[in-house]
Amino acid sequence: MICLLLVAACTSSAPDITNTPNDEFVASEAAGDVRPDNNVKTGDPKTKPLDKQETQAAALLINQLEDAKADDERNAVIEKLVELGPRYLDFYRAIDREEVALDMMFVIRRIERENDIRPVETVEKDDPLGTGKTEGAGQITGPKDPDYSHDKEDFNRSEVEQFLAVRLAQAQQMLDSGRHDAARQVAEAAITLLPDSRLRGEFDALISKARGESQADLIVAGTISLQPENLQYASDKKGALFASALQIRCFLKNVSKDPITLRLYEGEGKESILQLAVTYEQLDYGGNVMTQRGNVRLPITGGASIQLQPNESYEMTVPLESLATLDSDAPRKNALGVVQIDAALRVYGALDADGETLVLRPIKFPIRTVHVFPFGYDLSGATSRPITSVRNALDKGEAQALFMTAHLVGKSDRRAVGDLLVAEDFDDSTLAMQRSRLLALTVVFDTGKTWDIKRWRKWWDENRLRQ
Numbered sequence: 001m002i003c004l005l006l007v008a009a010c011t012s013s014a015p016d017i018t019n020t021p022n023d024e025f026v027a028s029e030a031a032g033d034v035r036p037d038n039n040v041k042t043g044d045p046k047t048k049p050l051d052k053q054e055t056q057a058a059a060l061l062i063n064q065l066e067d068a069k070a071d072d073e074r075n076a077v078i079e080k081l082v083e084l085g086p087r088y089l090d091f092y093r094a095i096d097r098e099e100v101a102l103d104m105m106f107v108i109r110r111i112e113r114e115n116d117i118r119p120v121e122t123v124e125k126d127d128p129l130g131t132g133k134t135e136g137a138g139q140i141t142g143p144k145d146p147d148y149s150h151d152k153e154d155f156n157r158s159e160v161e162q163f164l165a166v167r168l169a170q171a172q173q174m175l176d177s178g179r180h181d182a183a184r185q186v187a188e189a190a191i192t193l194l195p196d197s198r199l200r201g202e203f204d205a206l207i208s209k210a211r212g213e214s215q216a217d218l219i220v221a222g223t224i225s226l227q228p229e230n231l232q233y234a235s236d237k238k239g240a241l242f243a244s245a246l247q248i249r250c251f252l253k254n255v256s257k258d259p260i261t262l263r264l265y266e267g268e269g270k271e272s273i274l275q276l277a278v279t280y281e282q283l284d285y286g287g288n289v290m291t292q293r294g295n296v297r298l299p300i301t302g303g304a305s306i307q308l309q310p311n312e313s314y315e316m317t318v319p320l321e322s323l324a325t326l327d328s329d330a331p332r333k334n335a336l337g338v339v340q341i342d343a344a345l346r347v348y349g350a351l352d353a354d355g356e357t358l359v360l361r362p363i364k365f366p367i368r369t370v371h372v373f374p375f376g377y378d379l380s381g382a383t384s385r386p387i388t389s390v391r392n393a394l395d396k397g398e399a400q401a402l403f404m405t406a407h408l409v410g411k412s413d414r415r416a417v418g419d420l421l422v423a424e425d426f427d428d429s430t431l432a433m434q435r436s437r438l439l440a441l442t443v444v445f446d447t448g449k450t451w452d453i454k455r456w457r458k459w460w461d462e463n464r465l466r467q
Helices: 002-010 052-067 071-083 086-093 098-114 157-176 180-193 200-214 379-384 386-396 399-406 411-421 424-428 431-445 453-466
Strands: 017-019 025-027 220-227 230-232 246-254 260-263 273-283 289-299 305-308 313-320 336-346 349-351 368-373
Touching (some): 052 071, 052 086, 052 098, 071 098, 086 098, 098 220, 098 246, 157 180, 157 200, 180 200, 220 336, 220 368, 230 379, 246 305, 246 336, 336 399, 386 399, 386 411, 399 431
Antiparallel strands (some): 017 025, 220 246, 260 305, 260 349, 273 289, 273 336, 336 368
8 A cells, every 4th residue: 555655646747847948947837726817017108107317308308498489499399298298297297487388288288188188087985985894884984064953043144144145256256267276165165154055056056167167178378477576656645556567468378279269359348357366465574464355357458359379379468557456555554565466367258260159268377476665665776786775774773674675685695685684783783673684584595484693693604605
């Protein structure tokens, strides 16, 4: 019996293992329990991240686009950028350079159209964790809306409804100016406060419209520039105008694949509107801030109709002469104004290549900021000679003038201004001047909001030569 068992063991089947020329062992048969999906999967080359050389090559093309002067040169570079394909979309979207902003928007839209790429819609799930697990007898679900039902209401419903009506009007203004996400957030917050509001239907309609417009195809892209960057009131009287009107230069670019016609102005009551959502802050050397927000509507009274071919741009300038509608008393205050402008253009009408009416959503522009100085401030002198202006303010003990001049100090003047502000005479200054000097240091060097003079002097000793 022992011999028979030995013979059976020696003749049983086993995997055929052969010796390779490189002395490596390779099984000629796969194991019986192997699964075909256990094979190593190679990455899709279309989704492979950009390497360093590819990123540098794309950046070089964008620099060439910025430097190109003739339309033929720009179009040639744009075609090269488009040919690079979808792998470069994330890199393109991260480009934040005003000179090529509209061109990059056109490149992105071309790649998305040619490769049938659509924005990924967010899908709400009942199971936010994606586990599908249950705890006890109940299934895990997302957070429930608060229960605002009451057997006896302990709040004044009419006052809440009045508040919601104001919020509805504000959300509608945001939607009209192209701020779709902000309008939706305001509306959603309102119905969370009072889900059974009599305005619930109007809020729901606004939310639906905001979502639809925010996901609509972008046809015309825009950017703006503000000139001059520093404004000044023409007088210190109530409702005074700017000494020089703020010129809002709007650049529009057709980023679609077909020609379009923009109907900008067709007579009184048929004009396009440049709507500005303005945040106006008034600052002083003590760190006090007064903030006002409002909307300014500027009608477009020229331009008639313009036709834009794909990738073609159009420029128009709209003047803003004052902010009296926002704060008529601002010219009477010895304060520095910081104006943040969030602009959108509502075009009166648009036509497609066949002359059919085209629904065009508001053209949204990037947010821009300008400063507004009071009438009595020597803006011209401080702009041309900021170091002299700082020295004069220190000598005369003009705390507010020193604070305002700090906003005009350029990189080449920082070291000299820093020496003046941390000098030994700081200890002999008045309390107002000490506050102003500390705040001016924060403005010039963008750090140290809570530092005292000892901390500033230590920092200055370590960083002076870097300025």
